[in-house]
Amino acid sequence: MARRTAQGTWNRGRRSRAALAVLTAAVLGVAGCDAVGGDSAGPSGSGTRQGKPSPKPTPVWDTSPESVAAVGDSITRGFDACTVLSDCPEVSWATGSSAEVDSLAVRLLGKADAAGRSWNHAVTGARMADLAGQMTRAVAHRPELVAVMVGANDACRATTSAMTPVADFRTQFEDAMRTLRRALPKAQVYVASIPDLKRLWSEGRTNPLGKQVWKLGLCPSMLGDADALDAAATERRNTVEQRVEDYNEVLRGVCAKDRRCRTDGGAVHEFRFGTEQLSHWDWFHPSVNGQARLAEIAYRAVTAKTPAT
Numbered sequence: 001m002a003r004r005t006a007q008g009t010w011n012r013g014r015r016s017r018a019a020l021a022v023l024t025a026a027v028l029g030v031a032g033c034d035a036v037g038g039d040s041a042g043p044s045g046s047g048t049r050q051g052k053p054s055p056k057p058t059p060v061w062d063t064s065p066e067s068v069a070a071v072g073d074s075i076t077r078g079f080d081a082c083t084v085l086s087d088c089p090e091v092s093w094a095t096g097s098s099a100e101v102d103s104l105a106v107r108l109l110g111k112a113d114a115a116g117r118s119w120n121h122a123v124t125g126a127r128m129a130d131l132a133g134q135m136t137r138a139v140a141h142r143p144e145l146v147a148v149m150v151g152a153n154d155a156c157r158a159t160t161s162a163m164t165p166v167a168d169f170r171t172q173f174e175d176a177m178r179t180l181r182r183a184l185p186k187a188q189v190y191v192a193s194i195p196d197l198k199r200l201w202s203e204g205r206t207n208p209l210g211k212q213v214w215k216l217g218l219c220p221s222m223l224g225d226a227d228a229l230d231a232a233a234t235e236r237r238n239t240v241e242q243r244v245e246d247y248n249e250v251l252r253g254v255c256a257k258d259r260r261c262r263t264d265g266g267a268v269h270e271f272r273f274g275t276e277q278l279s280h281w282d283w284f285h286p287s288v289n290g291q292a293r294l295a296e297i298a299y300r301a302v303t304a305k306t307p308a309t
Contacts, residue, residue, distance in 0.1 A: 060259050063303045065188055066143035067117040068105040070094035071134040072149040075195075076122035080279040083287050087124055093286070093294035095120045096280070101291045104147060104190075104298040115293045118160045119143070127153045128169050131176035139183040141227050146180060147298060149192040149268075151247045156197070156219035160239045163221065170250045177258060189261040192294070193269040197222045198241040200284050203273060212282025217284060244269070265308025267297045 022024045027060035070076050070092065078096060082088035089094050095118040096103040097111065119141050131150055138146055154164035164172075180187060197219065205209040205226045214223040222240045225233055248269055255261040275283075277290030286294060301308055 006230065010142045030250055043073060052212065053078050060219070061188060061262065061307070062144065063305070064107060066113075066141045067141065068095060068108060068114075068145045068147060069138035069141055069143035070105075070122055070147045070149075071131060071138055072122040072147075072192075073126040073151075073153055074122075074124035075286060075294070076120065076147075076149050077124050078291060079124050080281045080285040084281040085216075089120050091157055091288050091291050092120055092122075093230070093291045094122075094149070095116075096291065096295075098291075101295055103291075103295050104302065107295065107299045108145075108302065122149075125153060126150060127163060128176070129173040131172065132179045135176050135179040136183075138182060139187075142184060143187060145188045145190060145302065146263050147190045147192070149194075149294075151194040151244070151251070152197065152219075154247060155221065155240050155243050157221050160221050160236055160243075163240070166246045166250060169247055173254050175248060177254060177261070181258075186260065188302075189255070189258065190298060191251050191255050191261065191263045193251060193266050193296060194244050195262055195271070195273065196241070196269050197244055198237055200273060200278070201226065201237065201241070202279060202281030203275065207275075207283045209281075210278075213282040214284070218284060223284065262301055262307045264301045267301070267308065268294060269272070271297065 002232055028058075053163050072094075074080075074087070076092055076094050078088035078091040080088075081085070081091045089097045091101050093101060093103055093107045095114070096114065097106070103114070103118075105114040108114075119138065121137045123130065123134065126134065128150055131148070135146070151169070154169055177189070180189065200223050204223075211226050214226055222237055224236075248266060252263050252266075255263050271277075271293060273286070273290060273293075277287055277293055279285045279287050279290075
């Protein structure tokens with residue numbers, strides 16, 4: 001009798017535990033809990049164990065890159081800023097060492113570090129077709145930022161018909177960006193817009209020395225026959241002006257497709273260069289003061305939390 005009682009008690013206990021397990025499973029099912037983890041979100045609120053917070057994602061754009069390479073044309077070489085018809089890279093807006101300019105590299109890195117971690121591969125007279133080759137030379141330094149200013153010479157041709165077609169300009173810029181990306185997929189790119197060449201003509205045409213230098217062949221499509229105001233001359237200059245605007249649109253569009261590329265939002269093109277900002281040799285290229293203004297524009301664009309539009 002005692003044996004049966006003990007057995008009955010054990011059976012009743014086993015049935016009770018089984019019933020409790022079934023009830024617990026039902027409650028968990030109604031609550032929608034994933035006891036194993038799975039894909040379901042865990043409950044929140046007091047008493048719930050929380051996982052470690054996810055680390056903040058690294059921003060795509062670094063506002064303080066530690067090295068700079070510059071590519072482009074005569075403006076980035078400081079052409080005619082110091083002496084007539086000569087490069088003066090020490091006053092370059094991008095990588096120059098001049099205290100008067102306070103270049104982009106110096107502003108970002110400091111003067112000492114800029115001397116060893118910035119490189120200027122721009123070439124006076126370069127056009128967009130030359131940019132891929134300059135990129136190849138620039139990537140050898142593995143810069144964290146590549147500063148680009150190119151395109152004025154594509155519009156500054158002997159005639160308007162000789163200007164680089166917009167479609168070719170786009171293809172060449174895309175090729176240069178691919179050249180960079182194949183070697184340095186995470187390098188940042190700052191692209192300056194092309195200055196308003198028609199405004200430069202308007203400012204410089206009142207200076208006799210400047211007009212004499214222009215006759216040596218400086219941007220003839222815009223500066224040729226500087227005093228001519230007839231319909232043909234006006235149409236020629238307007239054609240160049242429109243082509244520059246088209247080029248700037250290409251620069252914006254291609255850059256917008258690359259998450260590590262920023263333009264100046266058209267700031268250089270919109271900048272109203274005055275006599276203080278123009279070379280006192282040719283009254284067309286930026287002076288030392290003008291180079292400093294370009295450096296300011298670039299620094300604002302590179303260090304901004306959000307890109308210019």
